[in-house]
Amino acid sequence: MITNVATSPATTNDAQTLSAIHTRLARRELLPAEHLVDGGYTSLVHLEQAARQHQVTVTGPLPGNPTHQHRRNEGFGRDGFHIDYDRRQVTCPQGQVSRGWHGPYPTSSPTAAPLIAARFTKGQCQPCPVRAKCTTSREQARNVGFPPRELRDLQIRVRAEQQTPEWHARYAVRSGVESTVNEFAHGMRRCRYRGSIPGPTHQQPSRTS
Numbered sequence: 001m002i003t004n005v006a007t008s009p010a011t012t013n014d015a016q017t018l019s020a021i022h023t024r025l026a027r028r029e030l031l032p033a034e035h036l037v038d039g040g041y042t043s044l045v046h047l048e049q050a051a052r053q054h055q056v057t058v059t060g061p062l063p064g065n066p067t068h069q070h071r072r073n074e075g076f077g078r079d080g081f082h083i084d085y086d087r088r089q090v091t092c093p094q095g096q097v098s099r100g101w102h103g104p105y106p107t108s109s110p111t112a113a114p115l116i117a118a119r120f121t122k123g124q125c126q127p128c129p130v131r132a133k134c135t136t137s138r139e140q141a142r143n144v145g146f147p148p149r150e151l152r153d154l155q156i157r158v159r160a161e162q163q164t165p166e167w168h169a170r171y172a173v174r175s176g177v178e179s180t181v182n183e184f185a186h187g188m189r190r191c192r193y194r195g196s197i198p199g200p201t202h203q204q205p206s207r208t209s
Contacts, residue, residue, distance in 0.1 A: 014040030014041050015111040018041050018043075022035075026054055034058075038174070039063070042061060044151050046058065048151060059167075059170060059171060064159070076134045078144055092120065098120050098144070115145045115146070118143065118144045120144075125140075
C-alpha cells in the first residue's frame with residue numbers, strides 16, 4: 001500500500017487542497033479512478049474540477065440544501081422551483097414566473113459555486129395565499145439562488161446517488177481508512193519527543209506602591 005500525506009495550515013479549507021493533491025498524484029501516475037473523501041472535501045466546484053481535469057470521481061457526502069425550508073422540512077425550498085436555464089426563468093410552486101435573472105456571481109468562499117439569482121416581485125409574492133410557506137419576510141419578495149447548469153446537474157446527480165445502497169456500500173470502505181488514521185493520530189499524540197521545547201515567555205507586570 002502506498003500512503004500519501006498532505007499537510008496544510010489549519011486555516012485552509014480542506015476542499016482547497018484537493019486539486020493540489022490530485023496534481024501531485026498525477027505526476028507520480030497514482031491517480032485513483034475514485035477518491036473517497038469526507039465531507040470537508042466535497043465542494044461542488046472541486047468535484048467538477050476533479051472530474052474535468054483529472055477524470056477522478058470524488059465520492060463523499062455532498063452538503064444538503066441550505067434553505068431553512070429544506071432544513072425544517074416544511075414550506076417551499078429551492079428544489080420546489082422549476083429552473084429553466086434556456087429561457088432564463090424560474091417558476092414557483094404556485095405557477096408564478098420570475099421577473100429577473102442575474103449572474104452567475106462569484107461567491108466570497110473559494111469552495112462555493114458561483115450563484116445565479118432569480119427574483120420575483122412584490123406584486124407576485126405579497127398576494128400569494130401560501131406566502132408564509134415560501135418566505136418569512138413580510139415585505140420582500142422571494143429570491144431563489146442556484147448554481148450554473150453544469151454544476152446544478154452534477155449536484156442533483158450526486159445527491160440522488162447518495163441515497164442508493166450501492167453508494168453507501170462503496171463509501172463504507174472509507175470507514176476502515178478512518179479507523180487506521182485515528183489509531184495513527186492517537187499514537188502520534190503520545191509519541192516521545194527528543195529535544196527541548198521552548199515554553200512561552202511571560203513578562204511579569206511591574207507593581208508600584
